[in-house]
Amino acid sequence: MKSELTKIIIMMLLMFVVSCDEPDTVVTNIVHADGSITRKIEMRSPDGKSEYRFKTSDLQVPFDNTWSVRDSLEISPKGDTVWVKRAEKLFLSVDEINMTYQKDSGTNKNISRNAGFEKRFRWFNTVYRFVEKIDPKMEFGYPLSEFLNKEELVFFYSPESIKEVYQNGPDSAKFRSFGDSQDSKIDKWLTKSLVSEWIGRFSYLVKSEATEDLSYNSLKIREDEFVDALSRNEKNFDSLWTNGIMLREMIGEKNALKFKTEADSAINMVTNNLLLDFKEYSVRIVMPGKLINTNGYKDSSSVLLWPVKSDFFLTEPYEMWAESKVTNFWAWIVSGVFILFVFTGLVIRIKRKG
């Protein structure tokens, strides 16, 4: 047991080292009332690096030489030296941000990201909405909301520190049990989404040659059967697939022989999406006026925060949005005068009538 644990720790550490080249990145969007956005990116070298270079290919969020960049050397609370790169740029509209995303050549270039801004005049107030959206990687996957209830979803998307707050709060027993039940539900979600995605991709690839039994609808009817087969052979799925045993069980010997290449291509597309090479970062949003609604997490200075993890946008778009309002005082005055005017008119009428 001890040796197994050691193995796990060593392997995890190896994997962690591999994924640790990228800097700790926080993107802050300061939204202005006119729709312009001051975007700040703060990148910190990973802990324990004696020397660090910010390579474009490692950066999670795009920026170029049109940004004002400042480099500094700081000491972390642990006493380590940290290389910090701060970049800042004023974007006149979200379209400019979207163009930057389109030209991204960083580590997360394969994901589709965009920003949106909306200004709605609501007489007494003007409401502003800013959203950063990441498009889903899977086309045929299932929404997570079909597997987790509302509270579990909140818990799933919460950052670790918030999860701890929930787990030590008044409903601690409920939230502590979430962790265990959630894992199995998420496994189910991933398995079903994986099978659904494979069906979608495979049926598309064989569309022109295959018979009706390999059409999308026919395969979809057998989806649960495939999920069962996958769950039963979870441990040795990889070898069963490589040897063609799994495919034969799923679509029959004749079809398996004929469409092996297409089936492999489809599974490669699925795995590329699932094992997405994505480097995590955090998004912060500062809204104009008073914050009235959001799906983010507030810090003590009312700055909103979101973690950006690959699990969050596998099957559904991941939206980080915030709404704020600015009071239109002139509208309050105009409305007040109008109501007073109508009221006075009515009083005069009553007086004259009397």
Add this chain to the structure above:
Amino acid sequence: MGKNSENHNRIINLLRASRPIFNSASDIEREVIQKISQKNRSETVLSDITDFLFGWVYIGWVRRSLITASVVLVAYFVWQQGTIIRQIKYLSSQPVMIESESRSFQTGFSGNKAMLLKLFGNKLPTQNITISKEQMDNLLESVNDLQTQYRELIKLIEEDPELKKYLEKKLTEMNRTRIKL
């Protein structure tokens, strides 16, 4: 008494001695009429302004429209403010993050990927990692076993209320110690 009537007579005599000279009675008459008509005119102007501003109160459809508009405005204001207050109240009830924790999101390894690793061990993006297939198999095997043992342990705890109570107590104590530290 005698002194008072004496004073009175003296004042009367004084007033009689200095009485105004009436040149023309028609002048006085004109002046009085002018004064009276001036007073009436200012009252008419005020009434004209009031009629101009509030004449709509006598036109049924205008009166009804303006009253409706006022009611709608007040109702909209109440609804909008109520919604905003409710939303702000909900937001303030949400847990607040500590700034320094904004970076703790980046774990580098997502727990949910364990399941995917089990399925697609050899399809992992390799980058510059050099691990043999045997090592990877060992890792996946270990993760599987660990998960099985963990589930068994949880089941064991769930089935034994006394053990569960004991563990919960210990966990609470641990948390308390952590806070103290």
